[in-house]
Amino acid sequence: MLEYSLYHKYVLDYWGQQDKDYQIFALSNEEWRNVAILCKILEVFYDVTCVFSNFVQTILSNLRLLFDEYVKKLKSTSSSLARSSNVSNNDPVDSSLHQHNVNSADLGGDYDESDDYKWYLNESSTKSEKS
Template sequence: MVKQMQDKFNKYLVEYFMILSCAVILDPRYKLNYVQYCFTTIYGIHASDFVQTILCNLRLLCDWYIKKSKFMSSSLVGSSNVSDNNSVDSNLHQHNVNMVDLGGDYDESDDYKRKISI
């Protein structure tokens, strides 16, 4: 009976790892390095398999979000009261898209600290 309970627990744990890991990666305080550390601590040499699965799913989520946001923005173009000549917003958005790095050391708190020190 204990073996059955352990198997069931492990099954659900793996499913929740995916969701929790994505949330941790999206949190600017932790990012991917923290998830890699935790999985290495738990799974040892098999950690890279879990991390790659999480990264793949996170990229799928980002791709879905980009497609969805492009669809929503294109459907709002005709109904917008704001002119489309705002190149600053467009350039800022493109800069943010170009800066997306799922495995990097980017931390939004660094940007905040730089802004308040100026």
């Protein structure tokens, strides 16, 4: 809006001279210089914001891809573990992994990848063992 006001500076000055109601809003030459300086400063902020927003979007996109790969590896690892060994109810790690696989299978078509993350947070917060 400030750029457009600078573009139409002469029209706005003329309007300020002709219209008594607008005279209180008319800018002095020093105020017009300040508007020009402010436009240059804001233009730099705008450009930096645009670059930073495209950079943030790239990071988010890469994080989503990384998480998707993690989910695929987790699913393939957990399914191969379930096939290659008998799941024992006495082993808390195996039984919780089996329970997670059962819960994931129950979701069917409404499965959301964030469920794996929620499950992990729930499991890690309930265990207080030291490694």
